[in-house]
Amino acid sequence: MSLHEFYNPELYEMKVGISPRVGPLYLSALHHLAPGSTVMELGCGIGDVLLPFARLGHRVHGIDSSPEMLRRFQERLTEEGLGQQAELHRCMLPDLPESVPADAILMPYDLISHLLDDSQLTELFMNCRRISKPDTELLLDVARFDVAYLGSLAGPTGSLTRAHGIYDYVGDHCLNISEQSRYTPETGVLSCTFRYEELDKSGRLVTTWFRELKLYPRRIREVTAALELAGFATVRVDDTPFPDGMDHFLVHARVAHG
Template sequence: MQGTTDPYEIIAEYYDLEFADFTADVEVYLAFAQRTGEPILEVGCGTGRLLLPLAQAGYQVDGVDRSPAMLARAAERLKAAGLQSVRLFQTDAEDLHQLSDHTYRLAIVALNGFLHLPDRAAQQRALAELHRVMQTGGLLLLDVLHPTPHQLRALEQPLAWDGSWDLPDGSRLDRFTSRTVHPAEQMIVTTLFYDRTDKTTGQVTRQVARYTLRYVHRFELELLLELAGFAIEAIYGSYELEPLSDESPQMLVVAERRPRSVYSLRVET
């Protein structure tokens, strides 16, 4: 069994097998891009799944990710598509020091990327950095899990087989997932087991990647955004922009960047 201290180094190798064809959210991001204009920032851009369609639509877009392995995959995909204008930055969401103040009209954090920040302090630092690099009036889009009791129960699983893929070298990949939910800490710990079977010898090599999501509830997230200088425009329950409901699996939050000088926290009575 092979392991690594960086789970995303393992995940990056196989990420596109599962998500390269996931396009359910692309149209909504393109629609918001048309509304706001460029430049656009994606934080947690991974292997470039969203960067490609945004750049192909003619927008100037930058991508940020903490994982060198993910960014290397993104660079390969962008080069293959002839998209040379996209800039990639390897840094944490909490420290966007490579990016200039008041630059972006639209910022996107897709597919639970915000939940990879390990605690409230990290989430606050990331929102402060996003506020710094965005233009006043720009929009921030956050796509996160809607952590209802039903959703959390559904996520909990001791071990499950996710699927099998044929790899370019002829070997077969099987993935298994184990997931535990810790409500008191608002944590979801996921362990991924990647079993790669050699086509000639039948030998199985296992790689293990473990990561934690720190989920947030609706009004907790609203408060975090407001304290960081954002005003909530809407919270949707789907990529079709349906209203958030008890059954919604996700929260798609649209928040407008406000000047800090005009922001004040009001307590309703």
């Protein structure tokens, strides 16, 4: 048994796990962008959200803390002949690259929940404001803050274990994935441990490994207040366009004027 790095390009590209993909949602929300616009994604991973913007001729900037995820994204760009339209940056949020003015800034998959401190969220939004133009659009999604659900995961008996399912893996092997989660109200942190059991074609256990993830769920009003503090105005909060399995809000914001 071993503890693996959470961000694994191989598993992500194989779409192992229960999270739906939101790339088409962001592409649709920004269909009006002028040709050749600069689109930045924070937490870009292997490029599933950002790559379609490059295919449309936009200039893309991908930000991620994982060198392995960025390496795979660069390979995909090169394979499609789009390397000249992209710049990839390894950064640990809330830091952002200097002097990269963007027409659109994207934060998919409740990225901000990975910031476990409110001061980090404020700093991130202020850094986004620093690289924004007067008409820059900022889009992010936020999971609905479900008080009853999070409360059920708190306390000595609050841990939840759930099965994610069995997924095809390398060769004729498969992965049986389960998750154990616990919420700590005192810190606001949701701690998730994922268990991966690799099975051969006869169903025999080959190996087991774990990945850990800590999240800080936030109420939508906390998010919009932090945006306003950083100099953005909330244009719209929409909960209708998400695929099944994602109870999220999509937040549209722009630089505040006046």
